[in-house]
Amino acid sequence: MTEVFDFAVIGAGMAGASIAAELAPHGRVLLAEAEDRPGYHTTGRSAAFREECYGGPDIVPLTLASGPYLQDGGFLTPRGGLYVARTGQEEEIESFLERFADAGVTIRRLNRAGLEQMLPGVLPGWDHALSQPNCADIDVGGLHQHYLSLARQGDVELRTRHRLVSAERDGAEWRLDFGTTGEVRAAVVINAAGAWADSVAQLCGARPIGIQPLRRTVAQLRVNPAAPADLPLTLDLSGDFYFRPESGKLWLSPHDETPSEPCDAAPEEMDIALAIDRFQNVVDWEIEAVEHKWAGLRSFSPDRLPVYGFDPVVDGFFWFAGQGGYGIQTAPAAARLGAQLASGQDRDAMTDALDVKLYTPDRFALPVA
Numbered sequence: 244m245t246e247v248f249d250f251a252v253i254g255a256g257m258a259g260a261s262i263a264a265e266l267a268p269h270g271r272v273l274l275a276e277a278e279d280r281p282g283y284h285t286t287g288r289s290a291a292f293r294e295e296c297y298g299g300p301d302i303v304p305l306t307l308a309s310g311p312y313l314q315d316g317g318f319l320t321p322r323g324g325l326y327v328a329r330t331g332q333e334e335e336i337e338s339f340l341e342r343f344a345d346a347g348v349t350i351r352r353l354n355r356a357g358l359e360q361m362l363p364g365v366l367p368g369w370d371h372a373l374s375q376p377n378c379a380d381i382d383v384g385g386l387h388q389h390y391l392s393l394a395r396q397g398d399v400e401l402r403t404r405h406r407l408v409s410a411e412r413d414g415a416e417w418r419l420d421f422g423t424t425g426e427v428r429a430a431v432v433i434n435a436a437g438a439w440a441d442s443v444a445q446l447c448g449a450r451p452i453g454i455q456p457l458r459r460t461v462a463q464l465r466v467n468p469a470a471p472a473d474l475p476l477t478l479d480l481s482g483d484f485y486f487r488p489e490s491g492k493l494w495l496s497p498h499d500e501t502p503s504e505p506c507d508a509a510p511e512e513m514d515i516a517l518a519i520d521r522f523q524n525v526v527d528w529e530i531e532a533v534e535h536k537w538a539g540l541r542s543f544s545p546d547r548l549p550v551y552g553f554d555p556v557v558d559g560f561f562w563f564a565g566q567g568g569y570g571i572q573t574a575p576a577a578a579r580l581g582a583q584l585a586s587g588q589d590r591d592a593m594t595d596a597l598d599v600k601l602y603t604p605d606r607f608a609l610p611v612a
Contacts, residue, residue, distance in 0.1 A: 248273045248400075250585065251419055251429035253407055253443050255281035257383070257571055259435035260390040261578030262563055262585075266433075267397025269586040273427060274399050275419075277406035277439075282387050291383045291571070292476050292487065294324050295348040295375060296339075298569040301548055301601050303346040305573035308593050310377075312575035318386045322487065323475035324378030325353075325361055327525065328371040335480055336371055349377050361475055364468075364526040371480075378476050380487075383571055390578070410447045417447070417559060431585060433561045438505035438540040440564035449557040452550060452607050454565050456540040457500040460514040463535040464493045466528045477525075484521040492534065495522055500541070508538040541568040545607070549573075551581050552603040561585045562604045 249270025252263045260281060263274040274281075293313065295306055313319050328336055336352075343350065353372040358365055361374065394401065408422040416428045436443040441451035470488035478485040479498070486495040497518035501511075515536055523530070544550050544565035554560040563581045566573065580594040580602075590597075600606070 254436040264393035265582030275405040308576035324375035
């Protein structure tokens, strides 16, 4: 006999695990993961930080609403953030400050002396900085396991090696075919498939939004002097790099956004070389070795805002995708909001102030595929 679920969540990364956990009290939930284990792709390759300005002013409300949940759960470790800028970038600094003036974030302006205290060895020409004292490291693995645990406690059925092969709307239900692993029925499909979100949409007869996977590269370096344990997350105001310490090493990214097909992303040597070149123009530290390197896919909608809500054309198809590089730091509020929208529950203290119109799929005016 075919099993019937109220919600079938496609994808068990941070997005899928979190919304499945939030949906558990409101019906029977299937959490279907195509890979051997949850979080293999983007979630397992996150640079693991919470930065209040990340994603822009329209993402800030999700970040701030998620903060107490992350803090109370013990998933944050204070780090501090530092945007650095060269002489001649004064207008960019003013524009950045103006952009976030009413967003509710905490930013402090530093001169060269203040910058030198926070970033020892900074080279001449980098004379401006913006400090973000509320920036923190995130225990991504711990948060992901937290949501998977909550899901299990709520009787969510996690099934790995369950790749969706086809989907058909049959009356008030979906008939979902997972190939050799079988078929189920569900009232609502939750599309939390990350880089594969548009592919899942097509399987369900919905028009793709244009969720674009972008490759992001990170290298772990051994540097001399060793990266200070209290070094802040350091970002280029122009968006050309970021780096932070990790267990005596340094994680460095060229902040690349290379369009990619959905795949098991791998780093390119050119991106590693670009990151190193940019880093060597910021500080006078010696790079002794590149110890490890990896890449992940960050998926964005056309306007770079996430997509939460029912498809305006296809019944029972719910978008929970396009969460870019901020999907970890916004996970608590996003999952709570998504579950409320999908299950018809009232908003609560965490989500009441969020402007859902910013994130609805209706903004793309999707016609039938």
